[in-house]
Amino acid sequence: MDYRKLAIIGEVGAGKTTLVSTLSEISPIKTEAKSSIDIGKQYTTVGIDYGRISLSEDTALGLYGVPGQERYSFLWEIVNKNLWGLLILIKFGDTPDYDNLENLLTFFAPSDKQTTCVIGITYCDTADDQELAALSLEIQMMLQSHHIVAPILNIDPGNRDSAMSVLHIFNAINNQT
Amino acid sequence: MKCITYVSKVVARKNSAVIPVGFANMFSAARKKNAELQITGLISCRSGYYIQHLEGDNNIVDQLFSKIKSDSRHHQVTVLFEFEIAQRSFPEWNMKLVATANEDASFLKFMDQNSGKISSLDNTQRQLLGIFYGLKSSSPNSRRSYEGKSLMLLAWPDLMLLRQSPTVIKLCAQLTAQPYPYNSLLESRRFGTQRQLDKILQKFETLEILSVTDSLKQNIPVNRVGSSTRFYSKMKTFLGLR
Numbered sequence: 001m002d003y004r005k006l007a008i009i010g011e012v013g014a015g016k017t018t019l020v021s022t023l024s025e026i027s028p029i030k031t032e033a034k035s036s037i038d039i040g041k042q043y044t045t046v047g048i049d050y051g052r053i054s055l056s057e058d059t060a061l062g063l064y065g066v067p068g069q070e071r072y073s074f075l076w077e078i079v080n081k082n083l084w085g086l087l088i089l090i091k092f093g094d095t096p097d098y099d100n101l102e103n104l105l106t107f108f109a110p111s112d113k114q115t116t117c118v119i120g121i122t123y124c125d126t127a128d129d130q131e132l133a134a135l136s137l138e139i140q141m142m143l144q145s146h147h148i149v150a151p152i153l154n155i156d157p158g159n160r161d162s163a164m165s166v167l168h169i170f171n172a173i174n175n176q177t
Numbered sequence: 178m179k180c181i182t183y184v185s186k187v188v189a190r191k192n193s194a195v196i197p198v199g200f201a202n203m204f205s206a207a208r209k210k211n212a213e214l215q216i217t218g219l220i221s222c223r224s225g226y227y228i229q230h231l232e233g234d235n236n237i238v239d240q241l242f243s244k245i246k247s248d249s250r251h252h253q254v255t256v257l258f259e260f261e262i263a264q265r266s267f268p269e270w271n272m273k274l275v276a277t278a279n280e281d282a283s284f285l286k287f288m289d290q291n292s293g294k295i296s297s298l299d300n301t302q303r304q305l306l307g308i309f310y311g312l313k314s315s316s317p318n319s320r321r322s323y324e325g326k327s328l329m330l331l332a333w334p335d336l337m338l339l340r341q342s343p344t345v346i347k348l349c350a351q352l353t354a355q356p357y358p359y360n361s362l363l364e365s366r367r368f369g370t371q372r373q374l375d376k377i378l379q380k381f382e383t384l385e386i387l388s389v390t391d392s393l394k395q396n397i398p399v400n401r402v403g404s405s406t407r408f409y410s411k412m413k414t415f416l417g418l419r
Binding site for chain 2: 002004053055056059061094095098102114116130131133134135136137138140141142143144145149150151152153164167168169171172173174175176
């Protein structure tokens, strides 16, 4: 079995669960629970959202939506092995939690491990080009401080074409000869 | 009316990473406020510094700048220019964000019109202005040849600025993981003619996101660990690429 893993990580409400649902061919195993604190939404993921894309009988891509909160870092351990790609989702609107993002980047270390990394800005349909450019500028400087060369894409996690564009980018970067 | 152009330092985080935290929200809020106050101007960020140009009613510009000076997100605020104006240099923009001020026609025009004022700047002011202006020329005559060089991206370009051209994305993907010989890019013909390829690479250089080094001894890049022809063949089918 040729099996690759795509980890999808990010802050609460960034769209990880939705993206896994959009891309997965199987009914994703969701592990959402009612949040006990105010995090801006009623349910949050407390485990891994697992989905799968079968490319043939013996080839598949696993999708692992991983909670971004550091208290779930034990789940990061499970996912962070032989990754095909690391997708970091950042929700447009609020200032990104850079402490959290830097923890994630330090842990997953895509530069050291040569893991292809893509940044997805989600829920940005009300933003104009200049606002998105401003957020990209912030994020790009964070990436550079971690020596990560990664594209920053606008993603609608619930839209199939948009979600597929993420796979296109990972494929284009990884499939180099 | 008056204008003020200043440079300030991006506040470093506790781990010393220089990230303009909250810049996007600050920018959005500033544009809305500036529209109400009829303030226009430009902002850019490079090498851990901001440059901002404000223009509008004298009192409003002064009040606004006073707030900026006391804003904890700006350090070492240094005024480069402050003078009365008869007309605006950025009339269309409540705050124009530019990736590279040195490539912005309106900014260059403003600088040309005020070249006399530049010559009277002190050394510190000149060094700060030099972060954004008077950089290495990217005019066609001074463009370098990439023959025999290896290329790698330092960062991906803002794809919105480059209109997400498939060729640009393919080229970025090729130059993301490891240095790649220019000659191999050219020979592959995947990125158009030499002129078309050079044009994209020159744009990358202008954006300061391209590393150009002497070619590696090993001229053929090594396949990435874990890649397999079979997997990517199936992935291509899944993605509808054939």
